[in-house]
Amino acid sequence: MNNKPMETSELADIFTCARCGFCCQGETTVSLDQRDQERMIAALGLNREEVTVRFWRITGSVVQMQTRDGHCIFYHPDNGCTVHAGRPWRCRQWPLHPSMVTDANNYQVITDSCPGLQKGLSHEEFCKIFNALLERGDISKMRE
Numbered sequence: 001m002n003n004k005p006m007e008t009s010e011l012a013d014i015f016t017c018a019r020c021g022f023c024c025q026g027e028t029t030v031s032l033d034q035r036d037q038e039r040m041i042a043a044l045g046l047n048r049e050e051v052t053v054r055f056w057r058i059t060g061s062v063v064q065m066q067t068r069d070g071h072c073i074f075y076h077p078d079n080g081c082t083v084h085a086g087r088p089w090r091c092r093q094w095p096l097h098p099s100m101v102t103d104a105n106n107y108q109v110i111t112d113s114c115p116g117l118q119k120g121l122s123h124e125e126f127c128k129i130f131n132a133l134l135e136r137g138d139i140s141k142m143r144e
C-alpha cells in the first residue's frame with residue numbers, strides 16, 4: 001500500500017531497475033527507430049556500416065539488435081548493458097509500458113518477470129502512480 005499523495009509520487013515508488021538482465025534475454029530484441037539508430041551509432045563511435053554489420057539485424061525496414069547465446073548482443077553477464085548510453089528508447093522505458101495500465105493481466109505478467117517492479121501494489125495503486133508520473137512527464141523523460 002502506498003499512502004503518499006500522488007503529486008509526490010516518484011518513479012521509485014513503482015520501479016527501480018535491479019539490473020538482472022532478464023529483459024535482455026531472447027532470440028529477438030526491441031526494434032530501433034531512426035533516433036535510436038543515430039544515438040547508438042554515436043555511442044559506439046563507429047560509422048553506420050560498421051554498426052550495421054557488427055550489431056544490427058535488419059529485416060525489411062525493421063532494425064533490431066543481433067543476439068548471441070540467447071541474449072542481446074550488447075548484454076554482458078557481468079556488466080549488464082554494454083551500450084547503456086546508446087540503448088533504444090524501448091529499453092529505456094521498459095517495463096513502464098502503457099499496456100501495464102490498460103491490461104491488468106499484462107501488469108501481472110510483467111510484474112512477475114521483472115524484479116525491479118514493486119511487488120506490494122495492487123493494479124489500481126500502480127495505475128494511480130503510473131498516471132501521476134505520466135501526467136508529470138516522468139515516463140516520457142525515460143525515453144530521452
Ligand code: SF4
Pocket residue numbers: 016017018019020021022023024094095113114115116117
Ligand atoms: S527485468 Fe526489470 S529489473 Fe531486470 S534488468 Fe530488466 S527492467 Fe531491470
Ligand code: SF4
Pocket residue numbers: 023024029065072073074075076080081082083084087088091
Ligand atoms: S540494448 Fe542494452 S538494455 Fe537493451 S536489450 Fe540490449 S543489452 Fe538489454
